[in-house]
Amino acid sequence: MAVGDVSFPKMWTVAGIKIGSSEAYVRYPNRRDLVIFELAEGSNIAGVFTQNAFAAAPVVLSKQHLAKSLSADQPRYLIINTGNANAATGTIGLENAEKTCAHLAKLTGVQSHQILPFSTGVIGEQLPIERLLSGIQPALDNLNADSWQEAATGIMTTDTAPKGASEQFELDGITYCMTGISKGAGMIRPNMATMLSFVATDAPIAKNLVEQLLKTTVEQSFNRITIDGDTSTNDSCIFIATGQAGGQAIQQSDDPRYQVVLDVLSRIMLRLAQLIVRDGEGATKFITVTVEGGVSTQECCDVAYSIAESPLIKTALFASDPNWGRIVMAIGKAGIAQLDTSKVQVWLGDVRICRDGGAALDYTEEAGAKVMAEKEITIRIDLGRGTAQDTVYTCDFSYDYVKINADYRS
Amino acid sequence: MAVGDVSFPKMWTVAGIKIGSSEAYVRYPNRRDLVIFELAEGSNIAGVFTQNAFAAAPVVLSKQHLAKSLSADQPRYLIINTGNANAATGTIGLENAEKTCAHLAKLTGVQSHQILPFSTGVIGEQLPIERLLSGIQPALDNLNADSWQEAATGIMTTDTAPKGASEQFELDGITYCMTGISKGAGMIRPNMATMLSFVATDAPIAKNLVEQLLKTTVEQSFNRITIDGDTSTNDSCIFIATGQAGGQAIQQSDDPRYQVVLDVLSRIMLRLAQLIVRDGEGATKFITVTVEGGVSTQECCDVAYSIAESPLIKTALFASDPNWGRIVMAIGKAGIAQLDTSKVQVWLGDVRICRDGGAALDYTEEAGAKVMAEKEITIRIDLGRGTAQDTVYTCDFSYDYVKINADYRS
Numbered sequence: 001m002a003v004g005d006v007s008f009p010k011m012w013t014v015a016g017i018k019i020g021s022s023e024a025y026v027r028y029p030n031r032r033d034l035v036i037f038e039l040a041e042g043s044n045i046a047g048v049f050t051q052n053a054f055a056a057a058p059v060v061l062s063k064q065h066l067a068k069s070l071s072a073d074q075p076r077y078l079i080i081n082t083g084n085a086n087a088a089t090g091t092i093g094l095e096n097a098e099k100t101c102a103h104l105a106k107l108t109g110v111q112s113h114q115i116l117p118f119s120t121g122v123i124g125e126q127l128p129i130e131r132l133l134s135g136i137q138p139a140l141d142n143l144n145a146d147s148w149q150e151a152a153t154g155i156m157t158t159d160t161a162p163k164g165a166s167e168q169f170e171l172d173g174i175t176y177c178m179t180g181i182s183k184g185a186g187m188i189r190p191n192m193a194t195m196l197s198f199v200a201t202d203a204p205i206a207k208n209l210v211e212q213l214l215k216t217t218v219e220q221s222f223n224r225i226t227i228d229g230d231t232s233t234n235d236s237c238i239f240i241a242t243g244q245a246g247g248q249a250i251q252q253s254d255d256p257r258y259q260v261v262l263d264v265l266s267r268i269m270l271r272l273a274q275l276i277v278r279d280g281e282g283a284t285k286f287i288t289v290t291v292e293g294g295v296s297t298q299e300c301c302d303v304a305y306s307i308a309e310s311p312l313i314k315t316a317l318f319a320s321d322p323n324w325g326r327i328v329m330a331i332g333k334a335g336i337a338q339l340d341t342s343k344v345q346v347w348l349g350d351v352r353i354c355r356d357g358g359a360a361l362d363y364t365e366e367a368g369a370k371v372m373a374e375k376e377i378t379i380r381i382d383l384g385r386g387t388a389q390d391t392v393y394t395c396d397f398s399y400d401y402v403k404i405n406a407d408y409r410s
Numbered sequence: 411m412a413v414g415d416v417s418f419p420k421m422w423t424v425a426g427i428k429i430g431s432s433e434a435y436v437r438y439p440n441r442r443d444l445v446i447f448e449l450a451e452g453s454n455i456a457g458v459f460t461q462n463a464f465a466a467a468p469v470v471l472s473k474q475h476l477a478k479s480l481s482a483d484q485p486r487y488l489i490i491n492t493g494n495a496n497a498a499t500g501t502i503g504l505e506n507a508e509k510t511c512a513h514l515a516k517l518t519g520v521q522s523h524q525i526l527p528f529s530t531g532v533i534g535e536q537l538p539i540e541r542l543l544s545g546i547q548p549a550l551d552n553l554n555a556d557s558w559q560e561a562a563t564g565i566m567t568t569d570t571a572p573k574g575a576s577e578q579f580e581l582d583g584i585t586y587c588m589t590g591i592s593k594g595a596g597m598i599r600p601n602m603a604t605m606l607s608f609v610a611t612d613a614p615i616a617k618n619l620v621e622q623l624l625k626t627t628v629e630q631s632f633n634r635i636t637i638d639g640d641t642s643t644n645d646s647c648i649f650i651a652t653g654q655a656g657g658q659a660i661q662q663s664d665d666p667r668y669q670v671v672l673d674v675l676s677r678i679m680l681r682l683a684q685l686i687v688r689d690g691e692g693a694t695k696f697i698t699v700t701v702e703g704g705v706s707t708q709e710c711c712d713v714a715y716s717i718a719e720s721p722l723i724k725t726a727l728f729a730s731d732p733n734w735g736r737i738v739m740a741i742g743k744a745g746i747a748q749l750d751t752s753k754v755q756v757w758l759g760d761v762r763i764c765r766d767g768g769a770a771l772d773y774t775e776e777a778g779a780k781v782m783a784e785k786e787i788t789i790r791i792d793l794g795r796g797t798a799q800d801t802v803y804t805c806d807f808s809y810d811y812v813k814i815n816a817d818y819r820s
Contacts, residue, residue: 053749054742054767088738090752090768123735124769187722187739228721230736231743311638311721311807312597312815319816325533326640328498329597332464333641339463342500357464358500359534397721402809405722406729 002161002279003286003375003395011148011166012177015202016040016242020143021154024135026128027083027121032154034135036104037078037198038143043242045075046211047116048218050235056087057097058117059236065101065113076114078198078238079104079136082155082183084127086119087233096127103133107140120183120196120234121157152181155196158404159185163275165268171257174247176203178264182272186281186405188227189309197222197237197272203261204243205250212253213265214239221269224301225393227280228401229309239265277393282400285317286376292389293382299336300390303381306334307392314397317377322368324353331381343384349377412571412689413696413785413805421558421576422587425612426450426652430553431564434545436538437493437531442564444545446514447488447608448553453652455485456621457526458628460645466497467507468527469644475511475523486524488608488648489514489546492565492593494537496529497643506537513543517550530567530593530606530644562591565606568814569595573685575678581667584657586613588674592682596691596815598637599719607632607647607682613671614653615660622663623675624649631679634711635803637690638811639719649675687803692810695727698788698803705796709746713791714802716744724807727787732778734763741791753794759787 017037024034039045047066049059069075079100086093101115119127152162166179180199188195205213218237243249250257278286289308294300307313310330316323327346332339346354349371353363371377427449434444449455457476459469479485489510496503511525529537562572576589594605615623628647653659660667688696699718704710717723717740726733737756742749756764759781763773781787 052739052742053744053746054738054751085735088735088751088764088768090766093768122733123739124733124764125735126769187736189743230720230722230739233735233739233742310640311811312640315812315815318812321816323532323534325495325498325535325643326597328464329462329533329640329643332462332643333599334463336463341464341498354498354534356500358498358503359536397812399809399812401721402725402728402807402812405725406731 003283004278006161006275006278008149008162008164009166011164011179012168013145014177014179014200014242016043016244017200017240018143018145019147019151020139020141021147021150022135022138024081025131026081032150033082034132034139035080035151035154036139036143039076039240040242040244043074043240044205044207044210045238045240046214047236047238048214050232052231052233054088054233056085056119056234057089057093058086058119059234060094061097061101062116062118062236065116068113073111073114075116076110077104077108078116078118080118080155080196081132082157083121084119084125085121085123085234086127087123089126092126096129099129100132104136107137118196118236120155123233148179148181155183157183157185158281159183159279161279163272163279165271167264167268169260169264171203171247171260174245176201176245178268180268180272182276184276185279186227187230187232188225188276188280189229189231195232195235199268200240200242202242202245204247205241205261209250209253209258210239210241213262216262217265217269220266221273224391225273225277226305226308227277227395274393277395280395281404282398283395284398285396287317287394287396288378288391289394290378290389290391291381291383293384293386294388295386297388297390300388301392303331303334303336303383304390304392306330307379308394311397317396318398320372322348322365322372324348324368327379328354339383340385345382345384347380348372413693414688416571416685416688418559418572418574419576421574421589422578423555424587424589424610424652426453426654427610427650428553428555429557429561430549430551431557431560432545432548434491435541436491442560443492444542444549445490445561445564446549449486449650450652450654451486453484453650454615454617454620455648455650456624457646457648458624460642462641462643464498464643466495466529466644467499467503468496468529469646470504471507471511472526472528472646475526478523483521483524485526486520487514487518488526488528490528490565490606491542492567493531494529494535495531495533495644496537497533499536502536506539509539510542514546517547528606528646530565533643558589558591565593567593567595568691569593569689571689573682573689575681577674577678579670579674581613581657581670584655586611586655588678590678590682592686594686595689596637597640597642598635598686598690599639599641605642605645605686609678610650610652612652612655614657615651615671619660619663619668620649620651623672626672627675627679630676631683634801635683635687636715636718637687637805684803687805690805691814692808693805694808695806696786697727697805698801700788700799700801701791701793702799703792703794703796704798707798707800710798710800711802713741713744713746713793714800716740717789718802718804721807727806728808730782732758732775732782734758734778737789738764749793750795755792755794757790758782
């Protein structure tokens with residue numbers, strides 16, 4: 001069960017984006033597992049991908065095709081399957097990803113490099129390529145602008161709920177919208193991207209700014225969540241600006257409209273990233289870890305991840321046990337050079353539990369227990385040595401995490 | 411339940427070492443929780459300690475006292491309590507550790523700096539110092555040479571079994587022995603040391619060589635195990651050479667007897683370290699991760715730890731699921747620069763599951779499942795880019811890990 005409100009919102013349709021889906025039986029029968037996005041001609045698109053060395057075949061191919069679009073035709077279609085990651089599949093895996101693009105290109109009359117493929121699911125098995133190819137025409141047959149929820153559902157793996165975020169905004173009197181979906185519940189410690197996320201707007205934005213907007217917002221959203229510390233082979237995050245709602249294109253980042261778009265995208269990305277944490281495998285709590293007073297954001301992140309990925313802290317959070325000694329252990333093991341532990345302070349919610357290297361004098365176990373009983377908990381650290389700060393989002397570690405990951409595949 | 415044979419062995423008594431223990435009610439009543447080692451005058455001793463910045467008060471004090479012993483009297487007593495780590499306890503914690511040493515020094519007529527204190531248990535609470543001090547005389551009252559098993563039991567926390575290793579060996583016709591104990595089951599990713607381990611020999615070894623022997627053997631034993639990736643605040647490993655069994659002191663590392671002692675100590679340290687993994691919290695399997703073909707031992711270790719600490723792999727091991735895609739994910743996320751994934755090979759036991767970046771052609775799920783059903787499993791990786799190799803030991807991740815760590819303290 002996901003933590004907090006993860007209800008699927010009203011999704012504003014994005015002019016220039018159509019979505020189709022089908023049941024291709026990639027892994028399980030009778031479920032929507034193939035999704036196609038059609039992008040209007042002239043759309044600008046940017047992507048960030050996993051840093052895992054065993055990047056999946058579709059990641060390799062999508063990066064190649066995106067690179068080509070700098071000098072040739074822009075991408076016109078995204079094709080996404082769940083149930084099989086097409087990762088660690090060698091040359092056959094790459095051929096299968098190429099076949100997928102070629103088939104979709106043939107049916108739609110575009111070039112193969114105008115297709116970006118994405119896969120998610122089990123690693124190390126070959127795609128059932130014939131079934132996948134057979135699912136493409138049915139998906140094209142139901143392309144329409146209103147299918148964002150079907151798309152969000154069609155890319156799920158161990159997710160318990162589809163994940164979406166959508167906003168309307170105004171630039172110079174024109175109303176635009178921005179809408180996106182994400183998926184992911186395990187193998188989540190994105191490194192430059194997340195499992196899968198697709199966000200689109202009908203605002204007109206120059207290609208270089210689309211890239212800049214994506215990189216800026218990913219850094220504070222998908223690159224700040226962790227469920228199990230495991231970086232997926234398939235992480236991909238795509239941002240599309242179709243420009244189909246009209247208006248003059250935003251060409252420079254000092255255009256005042258750029259800041260408006262940045263704010264909207266930041267909110268949507270953060271929401272989509274947090275939805276992944278709220279639906280983390282077996283999650284019963286949503287945890288915000290904020291580290292302040294660092295010399296650099298890097299050391300703030302190092303401490304935050306050390307806390308957010310400690311199995312001992314995550315199980316204590318599951319048990320609602322204010323066992324804060326485990327938090328100082330995790331601060332101490334983060335490898336911060338010359339940390340003066342006597343200056344470190346720790347808060348659980350509003351309750352200061354640690355100062356001067358030991359328990360705060362006014363701390364009571366009752367006060368700590370009260371915060372730990374909440375479903376949403378903020379752990380705040382002040383390192384007492386600088387002005388940098390950063391925040392990471394995570395969830396707890398429950399019996400169900402073990403159950404889900406011991407049972408998955410079976 | 412611990413994995414494999416963890417039976418407590420015959421413990422050879424070490425001439426020059428006496429051990430006493432008592433029930434001091436540090437945390438729980440009616441259990442042995444205070445242990446004192448008495449070392450014969452002239453014993454040489456070396457220690458390695460946690461790198462955690464929140465090092466416990468007894469760690470801080472033991473390091474100070476050991477440093478003093480270079481110019482003054484050598485340590486004569488170790489005092490160890492379980493139930494409370496005396497970590498993140500600020501100045502009061504340090505005062506309590508000092509009081510403990512002072513009281514023991516007074517009762518035995520030695521200097522306070524000749525006492526090394528150790529604590530293990532819950533972090534962030536103050537020691538019940540009066541009860542602890544009251545337990546010292548009773549422990550001194552039963553000092554004797556045969557109490558190694560009582561000591562191993564008296565330092566346990568979530569351990570399910572006492573851990574010991576002991577060997578006799580001969581140097582120039584004189585029979586010596588080496589005997590040691592360790593404890594630890596969670597918060598185990600030692601960094602220069604382990605939770606707690608004490609090893610003694612009655613062989614005569616110069617002080618500088620005692621240090622060298624400890625550092626050399628810790629590196630390939632305690633510094634190669636992980637249960638949850640969490641480095642304790644209290645890790646300490648002590649090696650004592652009493653010299654009480656006679657013979658000329660070993661002064662140089664090119665003395666042929668040095669190699670004999672090194673071999674014995676290596677075996678004892680590796681056994682004590684592996685016993686901790688076999689008794690890892692909730693462990694049902696003992697896992698050896700060997701990485702070969704690396705450019706450096708560092709990158710072999712990086713890959714080995716990435717596998718050994720992945721929650722997804724550990725839960726798959728618990729489920730006996732040969733979900734080897736998770737293994738390549740963990741290799742890929744280890745951050746090895748310019749890894750050519752097409753040269754990576756992976757074996758599960760004797761079964762090659764991955765080569766050329768994908769599934770090995772002769773791999774069958776049945777063969778993988780057979781290996782995964784074993785209680786002791788070796789995962790072997792060949793990175794295909796060099797001659798370095800290294801090995802890390804770990805265990806799986808079960809429901810009981812969550813249960814133990816959600817319930818601990820309560």
